Amino acid sequence: MSKLVSISMAAEALGVSTSTLRRWEASGRLTPTRTEGGQRRYDVTALHSGPRYSAPSFRKTVSYARVSSHDHRADLERQKQVLELYCASQGWTSDIITDLGSGMNYRKRGLKRLLDGIVEGEVGRLVLTHKDRLLRFGAELVFAACQVKQVEVVILNLGEDTTFEEELASDVLEIITVFSARLYGSRSHRNQKLIDGMRTAVRDSQCT
Incomplete structure (x- = not known):
C-alpha cells in the first residue's frame, strides 16, 4: 500500500523547495493527489522510484x-x-x-x-x-x-579547451581592469604605469 505524505515531506525527500513542487504541479511534471480538504499528498513510492542519479521525468x-x-x-x-x-x-x-x-x-x-x-x-x-x-x-x-x-x-570533452589561452588572457585583462579601478583613487602614477605595462604584456602574449 502506497504511503502518502505532505508537500513539505515530499520536498524534503526530493531535496527541493515546496514552491518548486507547486511549479511542477502547475506545469504537469508532478501531480499530487488531493484530500477532501484540498491538501496535497504525494506517493512516497513514486518519489523514490528509479536510480539515484537518473534524471527523473519531471527534472x-x-x-x-x-x-x-x-x-x-x-x-x-x-x-x-x-x-x-x-x-x-x-x-x-x-x-x-x-x-x-x-x-x-x-x-x-x-x-x-x-x-x-x-x-x-x-x-x-x-x-x-x-x-x-x-x-x-x-x-x-x-x-x-x-x-x-x-x-x-x-x-563531452575532458581535455583542454581549444580557446584556453585566448580566454585566459581575456580573464587576466579583466582582473587588471578591476584592480585598476581600485587603485585609480590613489592617483598613483607608479600604480597606473604598472597596470598599463601588465595590459601591454598580456596583449602582446595574445599576438605571439
Whole structure:
C-alpha cells in the first residue's frame, strides 16, 4: 500500500523547495493527489522510484554554453550544435542556456538561471562541452552542488579547451581592469604605469 505524505515531506525527500513542487504541479511534471480538504499528498513510492542519479521525468536536462566576448559568437553556435546533437543522440530533450561573458564572472544571467534551477531541484542533468565553459575557476563548487542535488553532470570533452589561452588572457585583462579601478583613487602614477605595462604584456602574449 502506497504511503502518502505532505508537500513539505515530499520536498524534503526530493531535496527541493515546496514552491518548486507547486511549479511542477502547475506545469504537469508532478501531480499530487488531493484530500477532501484540498491538501496535497504525494506517493512516497513514486518519489523514490528509479536510480539515484537518473534524471527523473519531471527534472530537465540542461545544456550550458558560454563564450567570453562577441568576437566568439561563432564558437557559441558551434557549442550549441554539439550539445544539441549529443543530447539528441542520447534521446534527451534539452534546454540550452547560453552566456556571453568572462569565465571569471559569477554574475552572468545564464549562470544564475542555471544555478537557480539546480538549487530548486528543476535540473536533473547538466551537459557541457568543456568544464571551463561553466567557470574558469570554481566549477568544482557547482559540481559539488550538483552532487548534493543529485544532478548528473556530463562533460563531452575532458581535455583542454581549444580557446584556453585566448580566454585566459581575456580573464587576466579583466582582473587588471578591476584592480585598476581600485587603485585609480590613489592617483598613483607608479600604480597606473604598472597596470598599463601588465595590459601591454598580456596583449602582446595574445599576438605571439
